[in-house]
Amino acid sequence: xxxxxxxxxxxGGGGKGKKGQKRQREPRFAFxxxxxxxxxxxxxxxxxxxxxxxxxxxxxxSYYRCTTVSCGVKKRVERSSADPTxxxxxxEGQHNHSSPAGHHHGARLHHGKPLAAFGESPPTPQHxxxxxxxxxxxxxxxxxxxxxxxxAPYPPFNAAGGRVPREELFxxxxxxxxxxxxxxxxxxxxxxxxxR
DNA sequence: CGCTTTTGACCTGCGC
DNA sequence: GCGCAGGTCAAAAGCG
Numbered sequence: 001x002x003x004x005x006x007x008x009x010x011x012g013g014g015g016k017g018k019k020g021q022k023r024q025r026e027p028r029f030a031f032x033x034x035x036x037x038x039x040x041x042x043x044x045x046x047x048x049x050x051x052x053x054x055x056x057x058x059x060x061x062s063y064y065r066c067t068t069v070s071c072g073v074k075k076r077v078e079r080s081s082a083d084p085t086x087x088x089x090x091x092e093g094q095h096n097h098s099s100p101a102g103h104h105h106g107a108r109l110h111h112g113k114p115l116a117a118f119g120e121s122p123p124t125p126q127h128x129x130x131x132x133x134x135x136x137x138x139x140x141x142x143x144x145x146x147x148x149x150x151x152a153p154y155p156p157f158n159a160a161g162g163r164v165p166r167e168e169l170f171x172x173x174x175x176x177x178x179x180x181x182x183x184x185x186x187x188x189x190x191x192x193x194x195x196r
Numbered sequence: 197c198g199c200t201t202t203t204g205a206c207c208t209g210c211g212c
Numbered sequence: 213g214c215g216c217a218g219g220t221c222a223a224a225a226g227c228g
Contacts, residue, residue: 048201050220063219067199076219 030090032080044068046075057081 050063059079066073073093080086 047199049222051202052218052220055217061218 030088033087033089034085035087044073054078054081059084 045067046064047067048062049065051060052063053060057078058081061076061078064075064077066075073091075092076090078088078090080088
């Protein structure tokens with residue numbers, strides 16, 4: 001048990017990051033997975049660096065980071081409050097390395113049955129997309145059901161770091177993630193996936 | 197012995 | 213201006 005936390009000189013320097021600039025720069029990609037385990041082995045090595053209880057969800061949200069140096073890809077894992085069996089994984093950023101150091105199993109979602117995927121840039125498109133025929137959708141398309149689906153699975157954003165501002169994807173909610181589940185997982189979507 | 201996990205504290209931004 | 217929620221850090225413990 002983390003008994004004594006002796007010298008806590010500088011803790012929590014992160015938060016929302018720089019002032020004035022929202023640190024939502026990396027492309028994000030979220031997908032739902034029907035699994036009993038949260039930490040799906042996608043072939044990369046992840047290190048858990050945090051866990052926080054979510055406001056509208058009885059389940060905590062876990063924060064992972066790619067252990068590979070110079071790869072600042074982050075991953076957020078949380079269970080759906082609507083359906084505990086559904087795990088929502090949100091990737092932030094893209095891997096600089098094609099193959100994980102040491103491990104090369106490829107994408108293995110043990111027990112996971114991906115239900116849907118949203119976002120802008122899947123970390124391993126081939127893995128999730130082809131392997132499970134996931135309907136890649138934009139984040140915004142879920143909130144705003146457009147008559148015609150987006151032509152390309154990957155929205156207009158350059159991997160160099162510049163992507164379409166969140167404001168464009170979320171005209172209504174321009175700030176704060178405001179619940180990944182709420183925004184990314186419409187109730188009907190979850191239910192639909194279950195009933196299939 | 198090294199890496200991962202756990203957990204509380206701290207910081208920042210936004211909403212009211 | 214204050215409070216809340218989200219996100220990150222850092223140290224210790226646990227495990228392989």
